Structure formats: structure tokens, C-alpha cells
Amino acid sequence: MKTYSSLRIEKTITLGFLSLIAAGTLLLWTLNSGHEKPLSLLDALFTSTSAVCVTGLVVVDTGRDLAPASQWVVIVLIQLGGLGVMTAATAIMVLLGRRVGIRQRLLFTGGFGVETPSGAVKLLYRMLGFTFIMEIAASIPLFIVFLRSFSPGEALFDAVFHSVSAFCNAGFSTLRGGLEGYSGQFLLPGVIMILIVTGGLGFLVIGDLFVRLRERSHLSAHSILVLRTTAVLVAGGAVLLLASDSARGLSGHPLPLKIWNALFQSVTARTAGFNTIPIPSFSSLGVFVLCILVVIGASPGSTGGGIKTTTAGLLFYSSLSEIRGKSMAIGNRKISDGNVRRALAVAVLYILTVLLGIILLCLFEPFPFGTLAFEAVSAMGTVGLSLGVTPSLSAPGKVIIILLMFWGRVGILTFMYGMISRDREASKITFAETNIPVG
Amino acid sequence: MKTYSSLRIEKTITLGFLSLIAAGTLLLWTLNSGHEKPLSLLDALFTSTSAVCVTGLVVVDTGRDLAPASQWVVIVLIQLGGLGVMTAATAIMVLLGRRVGIRQRLLFTGGFGVETPSGAVKLLYRMLGFTFIMEIAASIPLFIVFLRSFSPGEALFDAVFHSVSAFCNAGFSTLRGGLEGYSGQFLLPGVIMILIVTGGLGFLVIGDLFVRLRERSHLSAHSILVLRTTAVLVAGGAVLLLASDSARGLSGHPLPLKIWNALFQSVTARTAGFNTIPIPSFSSLGVFVLCILVVIGASPGSTGGGIKTTTAGLLFYSSLSEIRGKSMAIGNRKISDGNVRRALAVAVLYILTVLLGIILLCLFEPFPFGTLAFEAVSAMGTVGLSLGVTPSLSAPGKVIIILLMFWGRVGILTFMYGMISRDREASKITFAETNIPVG
Ligand SMILES: [K+]
Numbered sequence: 001m002k003t004y005s006s007l008r009i010e011k012t013i014t015l016g017f018l019s020l021i022a023a024g025t026l027l028l029w030t031l032n033s034g035h036e037k038p039l040s041l042l043d044a045l046f047t048s049t050s051a052v053c054v055t056g057l058v059v060v061d062t063g064r065d066l067a068p069a070s071q072w073v074v075i076v077l078i079q080l081g082g083l084g085v086m087t088a089a090t091a092i093m094v095l096l097g098r099r100v101g102i103r104q105r106l107l108f109t110g111g112f113g114v115e116t117p118s119g120a121v122k123l124l125y126r127m128l129g130f131t132f133i134m135e136i137a138a139s140i141p142l143f144i145v146f147l148r149s150f151s152p153g154e155a156l157f158d159a160v161f162h163s164v165s166a167f168c169n170a171g172f173s174t175l176r177g178g179l180e181g182y183s184g185q186f187l188l189p190g191v192i193m194i195l196i197v198t199g200g201l202g203f204l205v206i207g208d209l210f211v212r213l214r215e216r217s218h219l220s221a222h223s224i225l226v227l228r229t230t231a232v233l234v235a236g237g238a239v240l241l242l243a244s245d246s247a248r249g250l251s252g253h254p255l256p257l258k259i260w261n262a263l264f265q266s267v268t269a270r271t272a273g274f275n276t277i278p279i280p281s282f283s284s285l286g287v288f289v290l291c292i293l294v295v296i297g298a299s300p301g302s303t304g305g306g307i308k309t310t311t312a313g314l315l316f317y318s319s320l321s322e323i324r325g326k327s328m329a330i331g332n333r334k335i336s337d338g339n340v341r342r343a344l345a346v347a348v349l350y351i352l353t354v355l356l357g358i359i360l361l362c363l364f365e366p367f368p369f370g371t372l373a374f375e376a377v378s379a380m381g382t383v384g385l386s387l388g389v390t391p392s393l394s395a396p397g398k399v400i401i402i403l404l405m406f407w408g409r410v411g412i413l414t415f416m417y418g419m420i421s422r423d424r425e426a427s428k429i430t431f432a433e434t435n436i437p438v439g
Numbered sequence: 440m441k442t443y444s445s446l447r448i449e450k451t452i453t454l455g456f457l458s459l460i461a462a463g464t465l466l467l468w469t470l471n472s473g474h475e476k477p478l479s480l481l482d483a484l485f486t487s488t489s490a491v492c493v494t495g496l497v498v499v500d501t502g503r504d505l506a507p508a509s510q511w512v513v514i515v516l517i518q519l520g521g522l523g524v525m526t527a528a529t530a531i532m533v534l535l536g537r538r539v540g541i542r543q544r545l546l547f548t549g550g551f552g553v554e555t556p557s558g559a560v561k562l563l564y565r566m567l568g569f570t571f572i573m574e575i576a577a578s579i580p581l582f583i584v585f586l587r588s589f590s591p592g593e594a595l596f597d598a599v600f601h602s603v604s605a606f607c608n609a610g611f612s613t614l615r616g617g618l619e620g621y622s623g624q625f626l627l628p629g630v631i632m633i634l635i636v637t638g639g640l641g642f643l644v645i646g647d648l649f650v651r652l653r654e655r656s657h658l659s660a661h662s663i664l665v666l667r668t669t670a671v672l673v674a675g676g677a678v679l680l681l682a683s684d685s686a687r688g689l690s691g692h693p694l695p696l697k698i699w700n701a702l703f704q705s706v707t708a709r710t711a712g713f714n715t716i717p718i719p720s721f722s723s724l725g726v727f728v729l730c731i732l733v734v735i736g737a738s739p740g741s742t743g744g745g746i747k748t749t750t751a752g753l754l755f756y757s758s759l760s761e762i763r764g765k766s767m768a769i770g771n772r773k774i775s776d777g778n779v780r781r782a783l784a785v786a787v788l789y790i791l792t793v794l795l796g797i798i799l800l801c802l803f804e805p806f807p808f809g810t811l812a813f814e815a816v817s818a819m820g821t822v823g824l825s826l827g828v829t830p831s832l833s834a835p836g837k838v839i840i841i842l843l844m845f846w847g848r849v850g851i852l853t854f855m856y857g858m859i860s861r862d863r864e865a866s867k868i869t870f871a872e873t874n875i876p877v878g
Pocket residue numbers: 054055056169170171271272273382383384
């Protein structure tokens with residue numbers, strides 16, 4: 001049974017995002033009406049949804065086709081959308097932590113002390129503080145890099161824009177060709193990678209890391225799982241991209257830059273959506289590897305999307321322990337069957353939605369299957385990488401992508417909360433157990 | 440801990456299949472050495488593995504490049520391989536039924552009374568009897584169809600060959616272009632569909648159906664899940680193929696034949712691997728739909744492959760009940776968490792193996808990604824549909840496909856048994872529980 005308060009939270013989150021998207025749509029539509037290329041209402045809705053859901057898929061070129069005021073609207077929408085997702089997801093995890101008893105709460109919230117309303121407010125302040133410190137600190141090296149090509153005013157705007165866009169895992173860029181002009185250097189991609197990874201870990205893990213480093217105690221099971229899965233995905237993705245695309249997408253660079261660009265694409269595919277190498281220049285195997293990273297995505301309570309590192313990690317550990325015949329434990333904590341079942345439900349729902357999206361897109365649009373599948377996966381994972389067909393989609397195609405972006409961001413979030421907050425004990429009918437052969 | 444007897448069964452099954460493949464390889468190699476086109480040892484190994492694992496991928500044209508004696512060897516290997524899989528899988532389910540107590544046993548074995556050795560022998564006889572009756576009965580209409588184009592001797596051989604090949608879900612064909620000449624009629628595809636579906640349900644479900652029809656009692660949860668999932672997959676697959684390929688692969692036929700051919704391809708993708716329509720003529724979306732059917736495959740204890748209908752069904756029902764917040768039941772039987780965890784382990788292991796196979800194939804072979812991915816999925820699912828590159832693969836590519844065929848058939852089977860038969864209670868270490876956020 002859903003409790004009143006759980007329904008209220010789901011509604012608040014959904015309505016909050018919907019209002020933000022609606023406000024953004026109207027602002028973009030009116031602000032750009034005097035510009036040389038006015039936005040259609042559908043394209044304004046698309047751009048607003050993409051910004052609020054920090055996806056980064058675009059139907060118009062952000063730097064060329066949007067008026068300066070509209071570009072400001074986009075970056076504010078990204079910041080509010082990114083913070084909104086972090087806050088909402090963290091609030092959900094904290095509330096869940098309350099439900100599952102004192103021991104769990106400590107694990108979830110990394111010793112933040114959010115038992116009291118004032119504690120929760122303190123957590124929110126710290127989260128905002130951390131976000132702004134990261135974004136401002138990263139703007140400085142970005143500003144220095146951009147000064148080489150732009151006037152100080154432009155360089156400052158672009159530095160702030162890319163810093164916010166990267167930390168929020170949005171992937172929007174005001175530059176022509178995005179970051180493709182920066183595949184030959186280490187500094188800018190390095191700064192962007194740090195922003196993406198810290199934004200994508202989730203604030204609870206960051207907080208946990210701070211607390212544990214100071215107190216020299218153990219990390220929570222949640223943090224261990226997030227850090228392990230993130231490390232494996234980033235390193236594994238980079239190695240696979242090097243194997244598949246040394247002579248393709250990554251060719252023309254010396255080895256250290258090949259590694260740096262492979263690392264960058266591996267980091268960014270996990271929901272940020274920037275690219276230093278044009279995605280269509282990658283081999284099909286490379287694009288497939290990117291797709292896997294996109295589907296898994298970032299960590300819960302972060303600005304990133306996807307089925308989440310914890311979901312993928314839980315499913316993998318559960319299978320591994322089942323194969324080995326041992327009970328499942330991460331960092332000396334047993335993982336409950338209910339936890340695995342929830343991870344499974346998230347993954348199945350996610351994959352079925354993506355499949356439905358792909359099939360609908362293929363039926364409405366004339367583009368090749370692989371291209372449409374990539375855009376659908378990218379939209380649902382709020383990644384925003386593209387093989388280039390999004391601006392050419394028909395109206396039904398754009399609507400499908402808009403729905404995928406919204407569902408991939410807000411739907412999965414509120415859906416998870418609804419699923420977990422429900423009192424499972426309410427269902428009291430019991431049956432005799434059976435056992436069905438599999439495999 | 441593995442018990443002695445469980446290890447013995449896994450070894451027996453693996454060694455049995457390996458010996459059959461080795462014997463088949465030598466026979467094919469020597470019998471074809473005097474033929475106009477002698478087989479290389481690798482191609483003989485490939486053909487033998489494909490026949491024993493009832494896959495149906497070919498590196499040589501069965502009808503044109505194999506001597507008549509070799510064709511007989513192929514059909515005997517298929518029959519032994521198909522029966523071997525059915526027997527081994529059924530034996531495993533019966534043994535599992537014994538382990539899980541009297542109530543479960545009845546559910547598993549559909550009232551066959553296999554508590555005693557004589558009961559088990561009776562089950563084996565019934566299974567053989569059912570197989571041969573189905574194959575002989577179906578040969579008659581096939582013979583009549585083939586008489587129109589061939590001499591009585593050829594027609595008889597082809598009728599028996601296709602009947603065995605279809606019931607065993609092998610997909611081998613002695614005809615030039617397989618069954619592509621029969622897309623304009625109802626009879627032959629209809630007979631083949633009946634053979635494929637009955638062969639792919641698994642004998643325990645067939646037996647359960649017989650018993651329950653006679654006694655008018657309820658079906659077991661296992662049978663309900665198999666029948667529901669099979670119906671949804673066949674119907675859903677056909678509808679999607681009609682939607683994606685009415686104007687593509689299925690064009691040039693009147694609507695009833697379009698439906699019949701869509702139904703045929705939907706049935707056959709679930710591990711039989713025949714085709715009336717050339718696979719390369721399907722749209723990419725159609726091929727993608729076929730891939731999904733291939734991965735899910737047929738039912739446990741049958742001649743078919745894939746992750747199995749029950750695995751997919753359990754994962755779906757578990758997610759659905761998690762989303763609805765109800766405990767999970769099928770046909771008034773509660774499904775245990777352990778059962779869902781095993782299904783998850785099978786699916787994860789299967790998908791990781793296919794991904795590894797695809798990546799290796801892409802690194803070794805120059806063909807397009809989609810084509811190689813389809814061959815890998817087809818080999819692992821022991822389906823045998825092909826986009827046509829298998830005969831052109833290099834030696835490493837052929838070895839990868841051979842390993843995928845063997846692992847998809849024998850590996851998954853013995854692996855499942857090892858996993859389930861293991862005494863899970865042996866692991867006694869307990870940890871405090873934790874709960875990790877997902878989604
Ligand atoms: K993004």
C-alpha cells in the first residue's frame with residue numbers, strides 16, 4: 001500500500017520537473033522568437049526537456065541557433081535540473097534510510113546525521129556548497145584554456161557553461177562541434193573528466209569518502225559498490241575502445257593521447273555525453289561498447305542516468321555468488337534478496353522501455369536501425385551522445401525522444417521510490433512455494 | 440559443496456557430448472575425403488559440433504558439399520544430440536525434483552511417477568516413443584510435399600531429414616536455399632512449426648498436458664509459465680515482424696501468407712533456425728526482433744536453446760510483482776527468491792558470454808558488427824540462422840563460433856545443474872544485512 005506521504009513525494013518530484021520543463025519551454029520559445037532562426041514550440045519543448053533532464057540531445061545547435069539569453073536559460077535549466085535530480089534522489093535515499101532502521105541509515109547517509117530536519121537541511125547546504133565549489137574551481141582552468149581562442153567575456157561564459165554542464169552530466173556545449181577541437185590536449189578533457197566523475201558518483205558517496213578518510217574507518221557497502229563498479233566500467237570501457245578503435249576513431253593521435261581520449265569517451269558515455277572524437281567516426285564495436293556504458297550509466301543520487309552502477313553491480317554480484325554457491329556479501333554486508341529483486345525490476349523495466357522506444361522510432365523514422373537504437377538508448381540514459389539524426393527526426397520521433405528523456409530521468413526515479421516505499425508486508429496472501437527450472 | 444554424484448553427472452554429460460562431436464568429426468572427415476570437395480578437419484569439427492549441438496550453422500552446404508553418407512551422419516548426430524539434450528535436461532529436472540521434496544517432485548515431473556528407477560526408465564521410453572511418433576507422423580505430409588519436386592527416394596530421405604531436424608530444433612536442411620522455396624504454401628511450414636513447437640516445449644510439459652487433459656486437473660506452475668511465455672513470444676514476435684517487414688522481407692505475398700511466414704519466422708527464431716524468407720532480406724528492426732527471440736529461446740528439457748522461456752518468464756514476473764508490490768506467484772504457487780536468483784545468474788552468464796563472443800569476433804573478423812553479432816547470438820542460442828558470413832569466417836572466427844555453440848548447449852546445461860545441485864547451506868558465514876539504492 002502506498003502511504004500518503006510517499007505518493008506526495010512522487011507527485012512533488014514529477015510536478016517539479018514538469019513545471020521546470022514548461023517554464024523553460026515558454027522562455028526559450030519567446031526569447032528566441034526575435035532571433036534569426038525562431039524555435040518551433042516542439043523544438044523549444046525538446047530543448048527544455050533535454051536541459052532539465054540533463055540529457056544533452058539537441059535539435060538545434062546551442063551555440064549557433066540559440067540567442068544569448070536562451071543560452072543562459074539553458075544553463076540555468078541544467079543547473080536546476082541537475083541539482084533537482086541530486087536533491088530528489090538523495091532525499092529519497094535518506095528517507096529510505098530512515099525506513100530501514102538506524103543501522104541502515106548510517107550506511108546510507110555516510111554519517112551525515114540527517115535524523116533531524118536540521119540535519120537534512122545541513123546535508124542540502126553541504127551538497128549545494130560542494131556543487132558550487134567544484135563548478136567554480138573547475139571554471140578557472142577551463143577559462144585559461146578558452147582564453148587562447150576567445151575574448152575574455154566569451155571565455156568566461158564558456159568556462160562557466162561547460163563547468164556546470166559537465167558537473168551536472170548534461171553534455172550541452174556552446175562550442176561548434178562540442179569538445180571535438182580538444183582531442184589533442186590533456187588539460188581540458190582532464191578537468192571535464194573530474195567534473196563528470198564527481199558529479200556522477202552521487203553526493204552520499206562523496207560525503208562517505210570525506211568522512212571515512214578523516215576517521216580512517218571503513219566505507220559503506222553502497223560506496224564500495226559504487227566505487228568498484230565505476231572503476232571497472234571506466235577502465236574496462238577505455239581498454240575496449242582502445243582495442244576496437246586504435247586504428248579507427250582514435251587514429252591520428254600518439255599513444256598517450258589515444259589512451260586519454262579513450263578514457264574520456266569511457267567516462268563521458270556514462271551519462272555526461274560530451275565527445276572529443278566524433279561519434280560517427282567510431283567503429284560499430286566502439287559504438288556498441290559506448291551503448292553498454294550508456295545503459296549502465298552513473299550512480300544513484302548523482303546527476304547521471306542509466307540503470308545505475310549499483311543496479312548493475314548488484315545483479316553481477318548476485319549472479320556471481322549464485323554461481324559460486326556462496327551467500328552474497330559486499331564489504332562484509334549481506335545483500336538482501338529484496339534488494340536484488342528491486343535491482344532486477346529496475347533493469348527489466350529500463351530495458352523494456354528502451355526496446356519499446358527503439359521499435360517505435362524504427363516504425364516512425366526512415367533512418368538505419370543502429371542509428372535510431374543509439375539515439376533511443378542515449379535519450380533514455382540521459383546521455384546525449386548522438387550519431388547525428390536527432391535534428392532530422394519527424395515530430396512523432398521527437399516526441400518519442402522527449403518521453404524517453406523524461407521517463408529515463410524522472411520516471412525511473414519516482415518509480416523506484418514508489419516501489420521501495422510501498423509496504424511490502426501489506427500483501428499477506430501466501431502460496432505453497434514451487435521451483436521452476438531455468439537455463 | 441559439490442557432491443560426488445553431482446560432479447559425476449556433469450562430467451558424464453560433458454564427456455558424452457564431446458565424444459559424440461569427436462566421433463562425428465572423424466566420420467565426416469573420412470567419409471567426405473573422396474568427395475569432390477573434401478572437408479578440412481576444422482570444417483568437419485564445425486559441422487559435427489553444429490549437428491550435435493543442434494545448432495544448424497553451416498560452413499559447407501549440407502545438400503551440395505556433403506557426400507550422401509555424410510548427410511546420414513549429420514542426421515544421426517542431430518537425432519542423438521537432440522535426444523541427448525532432452526534426456527540430460529529432463530534427467531536433471533527429475534533429479535532436482537527429488538532433491539526438493541515430494542511436493543515439488545510432483546510439480547516437476549507432471550505425475551510421471553519417476554520416484555523409482557523403473558519409473559525413470561518408463562519416462563525415458565515414453566520420451567523416445569513420443570519423439571519417434573512425432574517424427575514419423577510428420578514425415579508423411581512432408582513426403583507428399585517433396586514428391587512434387589523429387590524422386591520418391593529423395594523425397595523420403597528429405598522428409599525424414601527435415602522431420603528429425605525440425606523436431607530436434609536443429610535447422611539443418613538438405614535443400615538448396617533451405618525452405619526458402621516454400622514461402623508460398625501453408626502445409627510444409629505448418630508441419631515444421633508443429634514439430635518445432637512440440638520439440639521446443641520440453642517433454643515434461645507435454646507429459647503434464649496429457650495427464651492434466653485426461654484428469655482435468657490444473658497444470659503445474661512450470662507448464663503454465665512455459666505455455667504462457669511461448670504463446671506471448673510466438674504471437675508477439677509475429678506481430679512485430681509483420682509491423683517491421685510487411686513491405687520488406689515479407690513483401691510479395693498476400694496477407695494470409697504474410698501472417699503465416701511471420702508466424703513461421705517467429706517460431707523458428709526460437710532456436711530451430713529454419714527460414715522460408717532469406718534472413719538478409721529482413722529489415723534491421725526485423726533482424727533485431729529475431730535476435731530477441733533467439734536469446735530467449737525455447738523451454739528447459741527440450742531440444743531448444745537460449746536462456747529459456749522459464750528464465751525470461753521468471754525475471755519478468757519477478758519484476759512485475761516487485762513493481763506491483765505483491766509477492767510473486769504463478770498458478771497459485773509462490774516462486775522462491777532462490778529460483779529468481781538462479782534465473783538471473785543464467786541470464787547474466789548467458790549475456791556476458793554472448794558479449795564476449797561478439798567482441799572477440801569483431802576483433803578477429805573484418806565483417807560488419809551487426810552481421811557478426813547476429814552469428815554470435817545465433818551460435819550461442821543454438822539457432823543457426825545466419826546473415827551469411829559463417830562460411831567466410833577465418834579459422835579463429837570458426838573456433839569462437841564452435842566454442843559458443845558448445846557452451847550455449849552443453850555448458851549452460853551442466854552449469855545449471857552444478858549450480859542447483861550444490862548444497863547452498865554449506866556456506867554458513869552470515870553478515871549483517873544492508874540495502875543498496877538502485878535505479
Ligand atoms: K547527459
